[in-house]
Amino acid sequence: MSKDNFRSGFVGIVGRPNVGKSTLMNHLIGQKIAITSQKPQTTRNRIRTVYTEERGQIIFLDTPGIHKAKNRLGEYMDEVALETLGQVDLILWLVEPSDFSGEGERYIASALKQTKKPVLLVMNKIDTVEKAKVPEFMEMYRRLYPFEEILPVSALRSVNTDSVLDAIFRCLPEGPAYYDEDTVTDQTMRQISAEIIREKALRCLNEEVPHGIAVEITSMKSRRKKPHRADGDRKPEKASEAAEGKSGTGKGRPAYDDPDTIWDIDAVIITEKDSHKGIIIGKGGAMLRRIGTQARYAIEDMIGAQVNLKLFVKVRKDWRDNAYLLKELGYSQSGN
Numbered sequence: 001m002s003k004d005n006f007r008s009g010f011v012g013i014v015g016r017p018n019v020g021k022s023t024l025m026n027h028l029i030g031q032k033i034a035i036t037s038q039k040p041q042t043t044r045n046r047i048r049t050v051y052t053e054e055r056g057q058i059i060f061l062d063t064p065g066i067h068k069a070k071n072r073l074g075e076y077m078d079e080v081a082l083e084t085l086g087q088v089d090l091i092l093w094l095v096e097p098s099d100f101s102g103e104g105e106r107y108i109a110s111a112l113k114q115t116k117k118p119v120l121l122v123m124n125k126i127d128t129v130e131k132a133k134v135p136e137f138m139e140m141y142r143r144l145y146p147f148e149e150i151l152p153v154s155a156l157r158s159v160n161t162d163s164v165l166d167a168i169f170r171c172l173p174e175g176p177a178y179y180d181e182d183t184v185t186d187q188t189m190r191q192i193s194a195e196i197i198r199e200k201a202l203r204c205l206n207e208e209v210p211h212g213i214a215v216e217i218t219s220m221k222s223r224r225k226k227p228h229r230a231d232g233d234r235k236p237e238k239a240s241e242a243a244e245g246k247s248g249t250g251k252g253r254p255a256y257d258d259p260d261t262i263w264d265i266d267a268v269i270i271t272e273k274d275s276h277k278g279i280i281i282g283k284g285g286a287m288l289r290r291i292g293t294q295a296r297y298a299i300e301d302m303i304g305a306q307v308n309l310k311l312f313v314k315v316r317k318d319w320r321d322n323a324y325l326l327k328e329l330g331y332s333q334s335g336n
């Protein structure tokens, strides 16, 4: 990799819930890290992903959408989004293609003005509108804020997404690589696994149990597959409890994707209401099995090794307003 003119920096992705922030980030780094869903506010925590190539290294911070807080989780999510803006070298503001700028947009624009950071406007989902309309919408935003550039894209259909990388590299300063070339995220396997389970649960449950669920991984351990008979009765060794670290294939770390390894994962789906517990478990446990199977496949796919997933359901009333539980589940600033 040429170190000449190597550029690097932190890029915060902001925008209202559901505009496609996670989809774009996943697309740009080429891996599925942040979960996406048709329901807003699926991304609860700040997710950091790393993209490295010849031109430089981009560290993306995917933030929860800025919105009006309704409870403590909401407040925390706002805090994370706003705090992110203060820490980055460049901001990507994602909007949907429309000539409407509402309260949400004005709120974000005023926050951006205070940060005095360079901002790229990404108008996502242009596949959903008439092509001829796009310049008009771009013009409306041009008047709202002095953007470095305005980029119409479709993250879902991969339209013009390379232009986002080009623009980012034009805006970033020269700098070092902060992470190993092969680092993709600083989220732990545990966090990503919990997010996958939550995504599958939200998908399977459809609208029945809205956002009152969280997922906690209570145990994640690896063991060797049963040895062949010739090996006698040897107890299965622990392959690597220490592998509970960063994902990506950082050198020197134990690999997750050892084909002789089985990962035993226990996870609890936490819900606010007794009535929801029944729905999540389903008739004869059918719903929980469905969530578990889908999540297991997705986690196996991600880590490249066999997974044995056990799911439990617990009711914890008002967990979204409980500071202690939020911290325990990784949603508080100090907890990270």
Ligand code: GDP
Residues within 6 Å of the ligand: 015, 016, 017, 018, 019, 020, 021, 022, 023, 024, 035, 036, 037, 038, 040, 041, 042, 043, 065, 124, 125, 126, 127, 128, 153, 154, 155, 156, 157
């Ligand atoms: P976030 O809340 O901003 O992170 O939004 P997500 O990335 O979770 O996306 C929300 C929804 O919008 C998902 O259903 C995506 O598939 C969809 N979406 C994202 N990008 C596009 C796009 O370019 N075109 C269309 N039609 N849908 C998109």
Ligand code: MG
Residues within 6 Å of the ligand: 021, 022, 023, 034, 035, 036, 042, 043
């Ligand atoms: Mg998201």
